[in-house]
Amino acid sequence: MNRLSVTGLRVRYGPIEAVRGLDLEVGPGEIVALLGANGAGKTSTLSAIAGLVPPSGGRILLDGEDVTGLPAEALARRGVGLVPEGRRVFASLTVAENLLLGGAVHAPPPERRARLRRMEDRFPVLGERRDQKAGLLSGGEQQMLAIARVLMAAPRLLLMDEPSLGLAPQMVERVFDLIAQLRSEGLTILLVEQNVPMSLDIANHGVVLANGRVSLRGTARDLLASDAVRGAYLAG
Amino acid sequence: MGTLLQQTVNALSLGGVYALLALGLATVFSIVRLINFAHGEVMTIAGYGIWWALLLALPAPVAILAGVAVAVGAALAMERIAFRPMRGADVTTLLITSFAVSEIIKVLFQNGISARPVPIVLPAWLTSTIDLGAVRIGMISVVSIAAVVLALGAMALLLRRTPLGLAMRAAAEDFAVVRLMGIKANHVVALAFAISGALAGIAAVLWVAQRGSVDPLMGATPVLKAFIATVLGGLGSLGGAVLGGFVVGAVEVFLQGFLPEAALPYREAISLSIIIGLLVLRPDGLWPAANVSRS
């Protein structure tokens, strides 16, 4: 059974229809890359799956359970985690407070502390700066914090919205390494990215969106080799 | 020297009440972007709660607790009945809703009980004075200052040390992401209203103790001052609201105490001019909110 199965998803904002009948599947332990130009509807798709915007049509199944239209807090409790576009860490809270909030409803206090320690071991920079305000971290450090914060919830489906956006090249490398590593630990990931080659490099499958519809889909390997993707994104 | 000490105590006790009210307003505003004009009526309801409890011959401490409990209940009921259906509406719509709630409650008290003040008799020790040589300080002022310090301390602990407090601070910054953490929006909003109600209830106890009566407009004036305090402190900033409350209280008391007789009728005008002057110097307030929420 698929971890996530989306059929005929529609999202509209007043007169604008941002997603127009999207089908998408993510198997357990897979990375699926959701690609597409600015305004294609990638963030809208993730927002609907995370419950931040109600879908105007279609169905969303999580491990076979119909979760269409549930609010964000209910989906989070069912194990859907989102690393939002632009990181959105709580700037006025400390690093440790951001992390603890990430696990607030998912683990009782002793387990939460244990997870916090594991995150601080995994991301040493977060451990060193645990009592600093998150707003003082660099962009790359904030991205690590946003990822660690959602990992505190031990999600069964991880949605990531452009985690490499605006980061320095070696930081981008680290983020992609981390995502591949998370999969090897068993996480299921739906990855929205503009960095097409690096995403397809680590993904199992890819879906390309254009104007709210799927324009191309396939295994990551096939997409990397396809003329359409090479022409549009890999320039030569 | 004597009067300076006396006036300082008065300024702290009056400013403390404004600070509690302003903190309640700022707590709600920081989370739901609602400027709650009915906050004064929460205070009024608490005042009548105390009056009613005393009529039933309950002991004063019980009456005080009842007043605070009634205020919490009133604030939660307002949220549930009037504001939750308007969640997500723009600031103006919310503001007008709160005006309506405020007017309805005032009229209910005017017609249901009386437009005139009803007296409240408090225990003698509360109305006693402390003699320090030449200086006499009202017991109620000392109690007020102590109550304000305790309430502010408890609030700081709640916000810094508890998961729901963390969620409230986070929600003031980015409510959507707090929901992504699995924290229920309704809980956070209800907690904000409950806190604002408790603070208004404590303010009502102190206000009633200082004045000895309750009337349907009781909350209107102090909450107006508290609004000024939140703007002076920096709209949406909790620390700013507290600071603003003390500044507004101090300006009011010191002008009353030290202005020459002839200038006294202009006291309010002078005090507002001072506050406008402070805002011209610091347009974002004395202690602005660290970050503006995206919604």
Ligand SMILES: Nc1ncnc2c1ncn2[C@@H]1O[C@H](COP(=O)(O)OP(=O)(O)OP(=O)(O)O)[C@@H](O)[C@H]1O
């Ligand atoms: N809250 C909103 N209200 C109105 N229109 C919106 C809203 N959010 C997105 N849109 C519109 O929906 C369309 C899809 O936007 P979306 O953010 O999903 O695209 P995206 O693929 O994530 O783009 P980007 O790569 O720039 O992040 C765009 O035309 C956008 O202007």
Ligand SMILES: [Mg+2]
């Ligand atoms: Mg986007």
